[in-house]
Amino acid sequence: MSKFDSYFLMQPADVVDYAREKVDRFAAGARLECAEIGDGNINYIFRVWEPQSEHSVVIKQAGPTARISDAFVLSTDRNRIEAEILMLGQLLAPGLVPQVYKYDEVMSCCVMEDLSDYVIMRRALIEHKTFPLFADHITTFMVNTLLLTSDVVLDHQKKKGMVKRYINPELCEITEDLVYTEPFNDYKGRNDVFAPNLEWVRQHVYGDAALRLEAAKLKFGFMTHAQALIHGDLHTGSIFIKPESTKVIDPEFAFYGPMGYDTGNIVANLIFAWANGDATLGDPLEREVFCGWAAKTLVEVVDQFNQKFLTAWPLHATEVFAREPGVDRWYLDNVLSDTAGVAGLEIFRRILGLAHVKDITSIADEGARVRAERICMQAGLQFIKQRARFRTGADFLQTLLRSAAEHPRL
Amino acid sequence: MSKFDSYFLMQPADVVDYAREKVDRFAAGARLECAEIGDGNINYIFRVWEPQSEHSVVIKQAGPTARISDAFVLSTDRNRIEAEILMLGQLLAPGLVPQVYKYDEVMSCCVMEDLSDYVIMRRALIEHKTFPLFADHITTFMVNTLLLTSDVVLDHQKKKGMVKRYINPELCEITEDLVYTEPFNDYKGRNDVFAPNLEWVRQHVYGDAALRLEAAKLKFGFMTHAQALIHGDLHTGSIFIKPESTKVIDPEFAFYGPMGYDTGNIVANLIFAWANGDATLGDPLEREVFCGWAAKTLVEVVDQFNQKFLTAWPLHATEVFAREPGVDRWYLDNVLSDTAGVAGLEIFRRILGLAHVKDITSIADEGARVRAERICMQAGLQFIKQRARFRTGADFLQTLLRSAAEHPRL
Numbered sequence: 001m002s003k004f005d006s007y008f009l010m011q012p013a014d015v016v017d018y019a020r021e022k023v024d025r026f027a028a029g030a031r032l033e034c035a036e037i038g039d040g041n042i043n044y045i046f047r048v049w050e051p052q053s054e055h056s057v058v059i060k061q062a063g064p065t066a067r068i069s070d071a072f073v074l075s076t077d078r079n080r081i082e083a084e085i086l087m088l089g090q091l092l093a094p095g096l097v098p099q100v101y102k103y104d105e106v107m108s109c110c111v112m113e114d115l116s117d118y119v120i121m122r123r124a125l126i127e128h129k130t131f132p133l134f135a136d137h138i139t140t141f142m143v144n145t146l147l148l149t150s151d152v153v154l155d156h157q158k159k160k161g162m163v164k165r166y167i168n169p170e171l172c173e174i175t176e177d178l179v180y181t182e183p184f185n186d187y188k189g190r191n192d193v194f195a196p197n198l199e200w201v202r203q204h205v206y207g208d209a210a211l212r213l214e215a216a217k218l219k220f221g222f223m224t225h226a227q228a229l230i231h232g233d234l235h236t237g238s239i240f241i242k243p244e245s246t247k248v249i250d251p252e253f254a255f256y257g258p259m260g261y262d263t264g265n266i267v268a269n270l271i272f273a274w275a276n277g278d279a280t281l282g283d284p285l286e287r288e289v290f291c292g293w294a295a296k297t298l299v300e301v302v303d304q305f306n307q308k309f310l311t312a313w314p315l316h317a318t319e320v321f322a323r324e325p326g327v328d329r330w331y332l333d334n335v336l337s338d339t340a341g342v343a344g345l346e347i348f349r350r351i352l353g354l355a356h357v358k359d360i361t362s363i364a365d366e367g368a369r370v371r372a373e374r375i376c377m378q379a380g381l382q383f384i385k386q387r388a389r390f391r392t393g394a395d396f397l398q399t400l401l402r403s404a405a406e407h408p409r410l
Numbered sequence: 411m412s413k414f415d416s417y418f419l420m421q422p423a424d425v426v427d428y429a430r431e432k433v434d435r436f437a438a439g440a441r442l443e444c445a446e447i448g449d450g451n452i453n454y455i456f457r458v459w460e461p462q463s464e465h466s467v468v469i470k471q472a473g474p475t476a477r478i479s480d481a482f483v484l485s486t487d488r489n490r491i492e493a494e495i496l497m498l499g500q501l502l503a504p505g506l507v508p509q510v511y512k513y514d515e516v517m518s519c520c521v522m523e524d525l526s527d528y529v530i531m532r533r534a535l536i537e538h539k540t541f542p543l544f545a546d547h548i549t550t551f552m553v554n555t556l557l558l559t560s561d562v563v564l565d566h567q568k569k570k571g572m573v574k575r576y577i578n579p580e581l582c583e584i585t586e587d588l589v590y591t592e593p594f595n596d597y598k599g600r601n602d603v604f605a606p607n608l609e610w611v612r613q614h615v616y617g618d619a620a621l622r623l624e625a626a627k628l629k630f631g632f633m634t635h636a637q638a639l640i641h642g643d644l645h646t647g648s649i650f651i652k653p654e655s656t657k658v659i660d661p662e663f664a665f666y667g668p669m670g671y672d673t674g675n676i677v678a679n680l681i682f683a684w685a686n687g688d689a690t691l692g693d694p695l696e697r698e699v700f701c702g703w704a705a706k707t708l709v710e711v712v713d714q715f716n717q718k719f720l721t722a723w724p725l726h727a728t729e730v731f732a733r734e735p736g737v738d739r740w741y742l743d744n745v746l747s748d749t750a751g752v753a754g755l756e757i758f759r760r761i762l763g764l765a766h767v768k769d770i771t772s773i774a775d776e777g778a779r780v781r782a783e784r785i786c787m788q789a790g791l792q793f794i795k796q797r798a799r800f801r802t803g804a805d806f807l808q809t810l811l812r813s814a815a816e817h818p819r820l
Contacts, residue, residue: 151633156586157579159633167574169567176566187730209735216731217740223561223569226634320597321626325619330627 004107007076009063012036015046018059023102023111025057026050042066042074042252047114056116057101061109062252074170076108078252081166083110085229085251093144096137097248098240115247118240125236125273126358128281130293135300137246138239138266143308146259149229152331153316163226168255171232172223175253178355180219183348184212190354196370201352204377214384218341226256234262235346235357236269260338263305267339268346268380270298271400272359275376278404279368298400299393302339306332306392333391340390344383347376367410378403414517417486419473422446425456428469433512433521435467436460452476452484452662457524466526467511471519472662484580486518488662491576493520495639495661503554506547507658508650525657528650535646535683536768538691540703545710547656548649548676553718556669559639562741563726573636578665582633585642585663588765590629593758594622600764606780611762614787624794628751636666644672645756645767646679670748673715677749678756678790680708681810682769685786688814689778708810709803712749716742716802743801750800754793757786777820789813 004018012034019025019032026032030050037058038045044063049056062079066072083103090097098113124131151159182188184205193201205211231238232253240247274294281287313328321327350357351373360376363369379400383390390396414428422444429435429442436442440460447468448455454473459466472489476482493513500507508523534541561569592598594615603611615621641648642663650657684704691697723738731737760767761783770786773779789810793800800806 151630156633157583160577160579160582163636164574164577167570169570172570173567181730185730212731212734213736213740216734216737219731220561220741223566224636226573226636320591320595321622321629324622324626326623327626330623331630 004104007107009044010046010059010061010107010109012046015048015059018107018109019048019057019111022104023048023057023059025101025111026055027053030055038067042072042250043079047116049114056114057111058098058114059109059111061107072170072174078168078171079103079108079110080105081168081254082250082252085166085231085254086110086112086249088149088229089141089145089248089251092148093141093248096141096246097251115240115249118242118245118247120237121239121241121246122236122269122273122358124241125294126276126362128277128286128290130290131241131243131246131297132293133244134241134246135297135304138248139301139304139308141246141248142234142259142262142266142305143312146228146230146262146335147309147312148316149256150227150259152313152319152322155318162229163256166229166255168232168253171253172255172257175232176219176223178353179345179349180215180222182354183345183352184215186352191352192354192356193352194369194373196366197351197373200374201377204381205348205352208381211381211384214341214387215345218338218345218384221258221338221341222261225258228256228259229254230257230259230262232257232261234265236273237357258338258342259335260340260342263301263335263339264342264344265346266301267298267343267396268350269357269359270294270301271343271347271376271379272350272357274298274400275372276359276363278375279363279365279372295397295401299397302336302393302396306336309335333388336391337387340383340387340396343396344380344385344387347380347383351377371407371409375400375404375407378406414514417517419454420456420469420471420517420519422456425458425469428517428519429458429467429521432514433458433467433469435511435521436465437463440465448477452478452482452660453489457526459524466524467521468508468524469519469521471517482584488578488581489513489518489520490515491578491664492660492662495576495641495664496520496522496659498559498639499551499555499658499661502558503551503658506551506554506656507661525650525659528652528655528657530647531649531651531656532646532679532683532768534651535704536686536772538687538696538700540700541651541653541656541707542703543654544651544656545707545714548658549711549714549718551656551658552644552669552672552676552715553722556638556640556672556745557719557722558726559666560637560669562723562729562732565728572639573666576639576665578642578663581642581663582665582667586629586633588763589755589759590625590632592764593755593762594625596762601762602764602766603762604779604783606776607761607783610784611787614791615758615762618791621791621794624751624797625755628748628755628794631668631748631751632671635668638666638669639664640667640669640672642667642671644675646683647767668748668752669745670750670752673711673745673749674752674754675756676711677708677753677806678760679767679769680704680711681753681757681786681789682760682767684708684810685782686769686773688785689773689775689782705807705811709807712746712803712806716746719745743798746801747797750793750797750806753806754790754795754797757790757793761787781817781820785810785814785817788816 015034016032034048037047044061046059062076086100100112102111238250277290425444444458447457454471456469472486496510510522512521648660687700
């Protein structure tokens with residue numbers, strides 16, 4: 001008999017007991033400490049460590065509702081999905097996700113590598129740290145996890161088994177509402193628009209029926225296009241980073257969806273980082289260093305994704321039609337259109353919707369924040385409406401810089 | 411204890427015992443007779459009847475391999491899918507599918523309405539019978555089963571549960587190979603081309619890299635586009651018909667796929683009927699009556715589908731974006747492009763592939779068959795390559811008639 005024979009939501013003291021009883025990584029009788037270290041919207045994250053040995057693990061538990069709000073009742077099955085996806089990620093993109101030591105179905109928790117020497121990338125970016133290897137790391141992660149789980153590579157019957165295994169109705173519904181719908185019509189009254197931009201938003205977003213039509217098209221794509229096992233929430237808050245290493249975490253939104261959902265999130269969140277630097281760094285040299293890195297990384301992410309995708313395609317493809325001339329380029333072009341569309345959606349949902357990002361909300365000066373939001377949103381309009389024309393990193397960067405030029409500093 | 415406590419493949423004598431023991435539709439001690447009446451590729455179909463009362467049922471059992479060839483090893487789970495889909499069809503499109511009395515998971519069989527007073531539509535069409543109500547019936551069936559199981563109408567979480575429940579890897583793979591791939595590259599050496607057309611096929615089909623590129627695009631759509639719970643094998647051999655009634659049978663290929671797969675199959679199979687009449691009816695009046703009906707029905711199927719789809723959309727849609735102007739038309743246009751693409755694929759696979767149709771193979775005169783096949787295939791080339799331009803019934807018919815005009819009778 002163990003107190004962990006049936007599910008309950010743990011407190012730090014319970015987690016210490018759990019680590020002693022269930023986790024095979026500490027010396028018998030070791031003194032352990034535990035703290036809840038999570039600040040995400042969904043789950044509870046505990047760090048357990050042995051002060052003497054410096055051994056430590058992270059234990060992530062899913063509650064019956066989202067951490068941020070009891071209004072989101074969620075199946076704890078998301079924790080199984082997360083653990084399995086991390087283990088799969090370790091296979092497909094070695095070193096780019098944390099190691100999972102144990103998954104406990106009863107307690108809906110998983111025990112994994114402690115990344116305390118890493119920082120959440122979004123926080124580092126707000127402090128204007130730069131990560132020269134990030135583009136390389138994240139494009140390897142994306143190409144490997146996306147292309148290798150698609151029908152291009154995977155046996156089609158196995159892939160359908162994976163689609164079934166990772167159907168994720170509840171978390172997909174959150175995305176369908178918060179990313180694909182509410183930013184454009186506020187139909188649940190949950191949007192949270194920065195007041196000085198309200199009139200601009202009414203005119204340029206809520207007043208734009210053509211924009212809603214494009215958002216609708218993208219939404220149907222998200223709901224129906226079972227293309228690859230995507231991460232589903234790949235923003236800079238889901239990435240642990242240090243200069244020499246990048247680890248993608250938090251795949252509980254994973255399901256078979258459009259590849260562009262992951263790539264588009266990376267693009268948009270690099271743009272938020274750029275916008276923050278552009279708005280808050282008074283010193284021109286500091287601004288040039290940080291924004292230059294962000295711009296270069298944006299370009300590299302798209303271009304290296306393209307290059308690695310087209311290189312990996314012939315190496316890994318098993319689908320008999322994949323070798324037909326033009327199929328790879330057609331397939332990639334579709335991913336790139338989705339990338340642009342999703343980058344635009346992510347921009348609007350983070351600026352207008354329920355879940356903001358600190359890159360924008362931490363811009364203290366009102367005029368600077370107004371401008372930063374409009375630069376992002378105007379680029380976002382083009383990403384969504386003209387998504388078929390975005391093919392290279394330069395296409396994305398030019399749109400961003402042109403939007404910035406059209407909004408002169410006050 | 412019953413001999414039906416564990417699975418075995420039944421013979422007619424077993425089916426009589428089964429009907430006595432398990433089917434609650436005959437008087438106790440009734441004398442029953444049974445015959446295997448199936449001629450499909452996949453399953454075993456038994457008719458059981460009581461000569462005195464004229465009561466009868468049909469019992470359909472799934473074997474561990476396809477009836478046509480032991481090379482296709484199939485999960486008997488397809489019988490569950492079929493029984494459930496028929497029951498769902500009765501709800502969504504009342505009267506347009508046979509009633510299911512019982513589904514037996516152990517024996518992988520289902521007991522259903524006997525439609526012996528109906529005929530298989532393909533056979534009737536080869537005898538040049540006409541069915542003036544068919545377009546109305548089949549468009550109601552398609553609009554109701556397709557639109558009402560899509561994200562337009564169904565709660566998105568429920569729909570994902572349905573996607574999961576009806577994942578159908580084995581039967582989808584048959585379609586992926588036989589319909590989407592082999593006709594265009596014969597990569598398994600299973601194609602069966604009518605010898606006098608072999609050179610034409612080498613030149614116009616196997617020699618056409620652009621055609622394979624388009625087939626590849628459509629194939630990825632079939633594998634990834636979880637749009638609606640489609641029938642998956644909706645040709646005229648899957649339809650029981652009499653003048654006043656139409657019943658769609660054999661949904662064991664059902665899964666969440668593109669709507670256009672069903673509509674395109676109907677279009678192609680009406681074209682086969684037309685081509686048969688055009689090739690075999692010597693009497694101009696008889697030809698005009700039958701081919702005129704086939705042509706009119708082709709047009710009506712597309713146009714009534716469009717009209718009913720756009721009428722049903724605002725009545726049933728629950729997706730919040732579905733009411734945005736233009737979404738219905740955009741969505742329908744995509745279905746119509748897929749319809750054209752699939753109509754073309756079905757033409758090639760039935761003329762070049764492993765599974766021919768009698769409409770074509772029963773054309774006894776060699777020259778007439780050569781011509782009929784080329785008329786169909788040339789239309790098929792345009793359906794596939796120019797699929798975005800097919801919007802109305804007239805668009806389809808004009809392409810067929812133009813192709814016919816370019817192949818004068820010898």
